[in-house]
Amino acid sequence: MEDSMFGVAGGESENYLARLIGCRVDVLRKRPTLNNSALTEVKRETQLRAKISGRSSLPLPQAQADVSVWMAGKIF
Incomplete structure (x- = not known):
């Protein structure tokens, strides 16, 4: 499988x-x-x-908190 959170390699x-x-x-x-x-x-x-922090000018601590909440329970 491709080494990417959001990528596909085929066969999934x-x-x-x-x-x-x-x-x-x-x-x-x-x-x-x-x-x-x-x-x-x-x-x-x-x-x-x-x-997310770099592209939205969001402070890194806020981006970290947002991503942690968003990722809760998700499986990649």
């Missing part, structure tokens, strides 16, 4: 793909400063936090 189950697409859509809806290309670069939660 339909359930996994549906969950992944749902997570992508959710992030893009909440963070319009991000795009699909930016998400494919994200491999870890820390990178997602930094990308």
Whole structure:
């Protein structure tokens, strides 16, 4: 499997793909400063936090808190 939180390598189950697409859509809806290309670069939660902080001028501690809340219960 591709080494990316939001990426696919092929052969993933339909359930996994549906969950992944749902997570992508959710992030893009909440963070319009991000795009699909930016998400494919994200491999870890820390990178997602930094990308959100950098693209939205949100202080890193706030981005960390937001991502932690958003990721609660999600499986990648």
